[in-house]
Amino acid sequence: MKIVEQYLRAVGYKLPWKSRKDITEELRSLLMDQIEADFGTDIGEKEAKKIITNFGSPSKVAARYKKSKQVISPGLTDLYLMIIVIMAGGMFIAFTTVFVVEALQDLPEGRELAKQIFQVFSNTLGTWIGGVGGLTLIFIVLTRFFSGSIDTDEKWTVEDLKDIRLDEKLESTAESIFSIVFLFILIILMNLYPSIITLGENLFSRTGFALGHRVIIEVFRSYIGLLTLLWTLGIVFRVIVLYKGEKFNWLKFFEFGLSAAVALLAGSMLFNHRLYYYEQGWIGFKVILVIVLVVNLVEIGSGLFRMVRNKVVE
Amino acid sequence: MTDEKLIGNLIQELKRGTITLSVLLMSEKPAYGYSLVTEMQAAGIVVEQNTLYPLLRRLESQGLLRSSWDTGESRPRKYYSVTDEGRSTAERLGKEWRRINTAMSRLMEDK
Numbered sequence: 001m002k003i004v005e006q007y008l009r010a011v012g013y014k015l016p017w018k019s020r021k022d023i024t025e026e027l028r029s030l031l032m033d034q035i036e037a038d039f040g041t042d043i044g045e046k047e048a049k050k051i052i053t054n055f056g057s058p059s060k061v062a063a064r065y066k067k068s069k070q071v072i073s074p075g076l077t078d079l080y081l082m083i084i085v086i087m088a089g090g091m092f093i094a095f096t097t098v099f100v101v102e103a104l105q106d107l108p109e110g111r112e113l114a115k116q117i118f119q120v121f122s123n124t125l126g127t128w129i130g131g132v133g134g135l136t137l138i139f140i141v142l143t144r145f146f147s148g149s150i151d152t153d154e155k156w157t158v159e160d161l162k163d164i165r166l167d168e169k170l171e172s173t174a175e176s177i178f179s180i181v182f183l184f185i186l187i188i189l190m191n192l193y194p195s196i197i198t199l200g201e202n203l204f205s206r207t208g209f210a211l212g213h214r215v216i217i218e219v220f221r222s223y224i225g226l227l228t229l230l231w232t233l234g235i236v237f238r239v240i241v242l243y244k245g246e247k248f249n250w251l252k253f254f255e256f257g258l259s260a261a262v263a264l265l266a267g268s269m270l271f272n273h274r275l276y277y278y279e280q281g282w283i284g285f286k287v288i289l290v291i292v293l294v295v296n297l298v299e300i301g302s303g304l305f306r307m308v309r310n311k312v313v314e
Numbered sequence: 315m316t317d318e319k320l321i322g323n324l325i326q327e328l329k330r331g332t333i334t335l336s337v338l339l340m341s342e343k344p345a346y347g348y349s350l351v352t353e354m355q356a357a358g359i360v361v362e363q364n365t366l367y368p369l370l371r372r373l374e375s376q377g378l379l380r381s382s383w384d385t386g387e388s389r390p391r392k393y394y395s396v397t398d399e400g401r402s403t404a405e406r407l408g409k410e411w412r413r414i415n416t417a418m419s420r421l422m423e424d425k
Contacts, residue, residue, distance in 0.1 A: 033349075264349055
């Protein structure tokens with residue numbers, strides 16, 4: 001009967017290719033059984049339509065034969081959505097910063113200003129779409145290979161609870177989000193506009209304070225790969241902290257390692273004289289490096305102190 | 315007023331597990347989809363065709379049912395019958411069902 005065959009074709013189109021033929025054959029047999037049982041062998045299109053309507057829409061019928069597939073596991077969905085929003089915010093801030101710094105140097109007017117403002121949005125959108133694509137791929141891979149352990153914590157044992165320290169506060173979500181946004185901004189700015197350092201130096205000079213040195217951007221570029229790697233690891237660290245809600249011991253060691261690497265890099269940049277010209281003082285980019293160095297050394301010191309104290313208390 | 319849709323969903327949830335057990339028990343001798351629906355209905359177990367047919371395939375893929383096409387009749391039909399694994403699964407599910415039934419009956423009598 002034509003209407004039955006049309007229905008089976010519509011259902012089959014939505015079925016998995018592998019089992020399409022077998023399921024369609026079976027559905028044909030089942031439909032005909034039902035039609036015959038309800039109306040006998042002498043039936044018209046009207047009766048067949050009634051049975052088909054009761055069977056349900058092709059999509060509904062086909063859906064029941066398909067295994068549900070998840071692109072991103074439910075355990076990761078909130079985190080995925082949160083990072084997407086963070087990325088959008090971070091990228092917008094980064095491109096706005098570039099626009100503002102460039103505008104402070106040489107304020108565009110009229111159509112050029114409108115064009116540059118439009119570029120802030122178009123650059124944000126373009127980079128964000130690319131970033132979301134990459135992020136989605138990462139989450140698909142995580143879902144494909146680790147969804148069992150992510151969704152149900154299969155390897156969890158009650159012993160794992162010992163690592164949770166009730167005397168320490170839960171990690172601040174705001175702090176993690178702020179760090180991720182900040183690191184995103186740094187990655188985008190330094191990779192796309194490393195000369196923003198020069199722009200910043202020019203702006204600083206305009207305030208009347210004398211710069212003690214200036215950064216040679218060509219030399220600075222050789223550090224960008226390493227900096228991007230450390231900032232990306234920083235984002236990964238913060239994302240894990242967001243996901244776990246706690247800094248477990250292995251995460252603390254990861255953080256120490258990261259802080260040590262950042263401090264080491266900042267130190268080497270600080271004393272690399274090839275990185276600067278007109279080197280007559282510390283005022284300038286070196287101040288930022290000193291702050292980075294000190295902050296990271298303090299973080300390592302205070303972290304180690306807390307760990308030792310906790311061990312002693314135990 | 316009671317939400318009929320909610321009650322409907324809860325009843326569906328309640329029935330879901332029992333349909334698997336019913337199918338395993340009723341496919342001791344080979345049966346095709348439509349005959350199983352009518353037999354189940356005759357036994358007082360109402361099941362939608364769209365629920366039962368995919369379930370048969372799922373139980374087959376889990377090794378609890380086996381299937382074969384019979385092309386000797388007026389039209390080809392796929393027959394399903396319970397495997398040894400399906401039989402022992404039905405036995406275990408049956409025991410659990412009786413335990414739940416006893417507990418629930420007691421619970422409702424106390425009300």
